[in-house]
Amino acid sequence: xxDLNAGPYATRRADAGSGVADAVVHEVARLLRRLAVDxxxxxxxxxxxxxxxxxxxxxxxxxxxxxxxxxxxxLAGLTRIRDTAYSGVWWARxxxxxxxxxxxxxxxxxxxxxxxxHLADIDAAxxxxxxxxxxxxxxxxxA
Amino acid sequence: xxxxDFARGTALAIAFAxxxxxxxxxxxxxxxxxxxxxxxxxxxxxxPAMLGAVRAVLRRMWPRKEFVQATMFAxxxxxxxxxxxxxxxxxxxxxxxxxxxxxxxAWPALPSNLVFGIGVITLAALVGALARRLVHPVLRLLSHTxxxxxxxxxxxxxxxxxxxxxxxGARYExxxxxxxxxxxxxxxxxxxxxxxxxxxxxxxxxxxxMRFSHRGVNV
Amino acid sequence: MPxxxxxxxxxxxxxxxxRAFLKYASYMASLMALPPSVAGVMAxxxxxxxxxxxxxxSLQECTGCTESLTRSFSPSLEDLIFDFISLDYHHTLQAxxxxxxxxxxxxxxxxxxxxxxxxxxxxxxxxxxGVYSVIAGRTNMxxxxxxxxxxxxxxxxxxxxxxxxxxxxxPNPTGAVAxxxxxxxxxxxxxxxxxxxxxxxxxxxxHFLSFGTLPELDALQRPRAFxxxxxxxxxxxxxxxxxxxFAKSFDDEGARQGWCLxxxxxxxxxxxxxxxxxxxxGGVSFPIQSGHGCIGCSEPRFWDRGGLYRPLSAGTTDVGKxxxxxxxxxxxxxxxxxxxxxxxxxxxxxxxx
Numbered sequence: 003x004x005d006l007n008a009g010p011y012a013t014r015r016a017d018a019g020s021g022v023a024d025a026v027v028h029e030v031a032r033l034l035r036r037l038a039v040d041x042x043x044x045x046x047x048x049x050x051x052x053x054x055x056x057x058x059x060x061x062x063x064x065x066x067x068x069x070x071x072x073x074x075x076x077l078a079g080l081t082r083i084r085d086t087a088y089s090g091v092w093w094a095r096x097x098x099x100x101x102x103x104x105x106x107x108x109x110x111x112x113x114x115x116x117x118x119x120h121l122a123d124i125d126a127a128x129x130x131x132x133x134x135x136x137x138x139x140x141x142x143x144x145a
Numbered sequence: 146x147x148x149x150d151f152a153r154g155t156a157l158a159i160a161f162a163x164x165x166x167x168x169x170x171x172x173x174x175x176x177x178x179x180x181x182x183x184x185x186x187x188x189x190x191x192x193p194a195m196l197g198a199v200r201a202v203l204r205r206m207w208p209r210k211e212f213v214q215a216t217m218f219a220x221x222x223x224x225x226x227x228x229x230x231x232x233x234x235x236x237x238x239x240x241x242x243x244x245x246x247x248x249x250x251a252w253p254a255l256p257s258n259l260v261f262g263i264g265v266i267t268l269a270a271l272v273g274a275l276a277r278r279l280v281h282p283v284l285r286l287l288s289h290t291x292x293x294x295x296x297x298x299x300x301x302x303x304x305x306x307x308x309x310x311x312x313x314g315a316r317y318e319x320x321x322x323x324x325x326x327x328x329x330x331x332x333x334x335x336x337x338x339x340x341x342x343x344x345x346x347x348x349x350x351x352x353x354x355m356r357f358s359h360r361g362v363n364v
Numbered sequence: 365m366p367x368x369x370x371x372x373x374x375x376x377x378x379x380x381x382x383r384a385f386l387k388y389a390s391y392m393a394s395l396m397a398l399p400p401s402v403a404g405v406m407a408x409x410x411x412x413x414x415x416x417x418x419x420x421x422s423l424q425e426c427t428g429c430t431e432s433l434t435r436s437f438s439p440s441l442e443d444l445i446f447d448f449i450s451l452d453y454h455h456t457l458q459a460x461x462x463x464x465x466x467x468x469x470x471x472x473x474x475x476x477x478x479x480x481x482x483x484x485x486x487x488x489x490x491x492x493x494g495v496y497s498v499i500a501g502r503t504n505m506x507x508x509x510x511x512x513x514x515x516x517x518x519x520x521x522x523x524x525x526x527x528x529x530x531x532x533x534x535p536n537p538t539g540a541v542a543x544x545x546x547x548x549x550x551x552x553x554x555x556x557x558x559x560x561x562x563x564x565x566x567x568x569x570x571h572f573l574s575f576g577t578l579p580e581l582d583a584l585q586r587p588r589a590f591x592x593x594x595x596x597x598x599x600x601x602x603x604x605x606x607x608x609x610f611a612k613s614f615d616d617e618g619a620r621q622g623w624c625l626x627x628x629x630x631x632x633x634x635x636x637x638x639x640x641x642x643x644x645x646g647g648v649s650f651p652i653q654s655g656h657g658c659i660g661c662s663e664p665r666f667w668d669r670g671g672l673y674r675p676l677s678a679g680t681t682d683v684g685k686x687x688x689x690x691x692x693x694x695x696x697x698x699x700x701x702x703x704x705x706x707x708x709x710x711x712x713x714x715x716x717x
Contacts, residue, residue: 045401046390046400046401046403047400048393048394048399048400050394051394051397059584075387076385076388077381077383077384078380078384078387078388078444081387096390096391097385098442099506100646102647104391104512105390105391105394105399107390115404116383116386118384118388120381120382120383121382122372122376122382122411123376123381123383125380126373126376133515146634146665148665149634150665150668150669150680153670153678153679153680154670154679154680154681155681156574157679157681158679158681158683158686160688161368161683161686161690162683162687162689162690163685164689164690165687165690165692165694166690166691166693166694166697167694168694169690169691169694169695169698170694170695170698170701171698171700172698173694173695173697173698173699173701174697174698174699174701174702174705175698175702176698176702177699177703178700178702178705178706179697179705179709180657237608237628238608238626239624239626239675239676239677241626242626242677242678243678243679244680246674246675246678246679247679247683253661254608254610255608256607256608257605257606257607257608257609258606258608260608301652309430312372317393317594317596317633317634318633318634321634321676321677336564
């Protein structure tokens with residue numbers, strides 16, 4: 003019987019008594035069940051809006067664990083999005099230019115919207131790359 | 146916020162003025178009345194008049210043995226809310242600050258949670274007193290508007306104080322303003338009704354004690 | 365020339381992607397207690413908006429409100445607000461001065477007629493025809509009336525603009541009044557505080573840009589998102605208040621242990637602001653955490669509330685004189701009543717005799 007607690011799906015037992023952490027995990031489970039049924043579903047839990055002490059947050063981190071993805075986004079300060087041990091559940095930590103945490107979220111989605119390239123950005127990028135190519139073709143060839 | 150400013154400022158100033166003027170008016174009015182002189186010689190072994198007065202004030206803190214059974218509820222219940230009121234008024238930190246602002250005096254406070262509990266018990270005892278007044282046929286017969294008003298003016302600060310300290314029922318600045326206004330109302334009513342017993346009881350008992358200790362039997 | 369480009373395109377040219385918009389919108393939505401799902405809508409709204417023309421009038425003020433906004437400690441994130449708006453007139457921040465500055469203001473009013481936001485800090489003196497604050501030869505009253513006439517909305521930042529503030533404190537020699545007393549027929553938002561929280565200023569403007577509407581306001585026209593709770597509601601020292609553990613002076617044992625500052629005049633229970641949750645200087649601290657009671661700086665008339673160090677349960681007037689006069693009057697009345705009684709007795713005995 004494979005050990006579900008080994009390998010890339012490792013989680014650790016949470017400390018006892020974090021009522022808020024429990025409630026959040028229940029909510030995450032509910033959202034994840036919804037996502038399992040509807041792949042286009044997405045929702046976000048704002049951790050700042052909850053009365054969480056540091057111990058609660060740590061406990062929540064432990065229970066959700068780490069997954070395979072650890073993405074660093076440079077967006078007016080560092081935003082770090084990590085996959086948790088539960089596929090479809092992501093942990094986002096947003097910081098400003100001084101690396102002060104301004105927002106923490108749990109995102110339940112196939113992929114967080116922040117990781118996806120925005121359609122408007124893609125449009126602009128396609129135009130820019132075409133321009134870049136035509137400019138390169140206009141120049142004499144280098145050896 | 147304007148209500149709170151009015152309560153802490155103008156309302157309290159007027160209330161203190163009426164309270165002090167009214168109380169002194171009644172007290173001076175009574176004490177300056179001509180004395181009923183007793184030209185008979187004092188009985189044998191009569192104590193000095195002042196001692197007789199003080200003894201009476203203290204002795205009548207508890208009913209005579211014969212009357213204890215009949216007055217049990219009134220005696221116990223009254224002590225509960227009187228002592229409760231004293232502990233709440235003089236034991237809660239914000240109240241001590243109020244008094245310090247007036248007089249400069251201050252003393253250590255009781256734990257706020259304890260005072261809250263005492264306040265609840267005081268409220269219960271006050272409600273009990275009203276219930277008795279309404280149910281007991283003799284008391285009901287004797288009671289008039291002034292009695293009920295005295296009860297109301299006493300109970301309002303207790304209720305509004307409990308609400309304010311639990312932040313229950315409205316925004317805090319409103320609750321605090323209403324509490325302070327209820328105290329102002331109590332102060333304004335005080336000199337004109339039976340609440341004056343707080344000042345006059347000592348003189349009343351004292352006068353009786355002086356008279357009785359001068360003549361007749363030792364009571 | 366009003367900005368033709370949409371913000372999304374404009375900022376992309378500056379290297380700020382739509383992804384950054386989404387992060388900014390998530391942050392703002394969280395600050396304003398909006399559901400996280402709104403962030404996407406907010407970001408789209410922002411990207412489709414044009415750079416908002418803002419005319420900032422600095423009237424009878426100390427520039428603290430501007431300092432608060434520009435010293436906000438999430439640089440690069442909160443600074444984005446300055447990319448979203450076109451600050452066409454601001455005494456401290458604009459390059460132009462004198463006639464050129466006034467010309468810039470009038471030009472912006474012309475080109476953005478009906479669409480520009482007016483941000484006002486400072487109160488407006490009205491005594492003696494308003495001569496106590498004059499800019500470019502015109503009284504504040506005049507300039508305010510002219511500027512708001514074709515504005516979309518007015519945002520009064522700081523307690524001076526919102527409620528009158530320090531200039532209005534007793535005896536108010538300049539006749540200072542709040543903006544709401546002079547502006548009618550236009551939506552006015554108050555963002556009080558001395559100074560106001562930078563997140564409150566930036567968040568309100570962002571809300572307006574993203575949704576085209578003003579955020580939900582309370583009875584004093586303050587955005588509920590930032591002024592819905594009191595300092596007391598979110599104070600970390602609340603448990604000490606509940607238990608009755610108060611510091612009695614600024615350096616005693618209680619103060620060192622971080623006990624409640626009620627006895628030292630803290631106005632937290634009656635002050636609505638976000639200082640206790642968002643804190644200042646990037647979440648570092650706020651007055652109570654630094655050991656000083658809240659002075660209630662986002663409330664009207666906070667300067668005239670009996671003093672910063674007078675506890676809330678204490679009266680605000682000096683009743684010594686009042687009580688003295690009342691005592692004398694009472695005693696006199698009592699003596700008079702007793703004298704009347706004696707006179708009555710004398711006349712009765714005389715009759716009996």
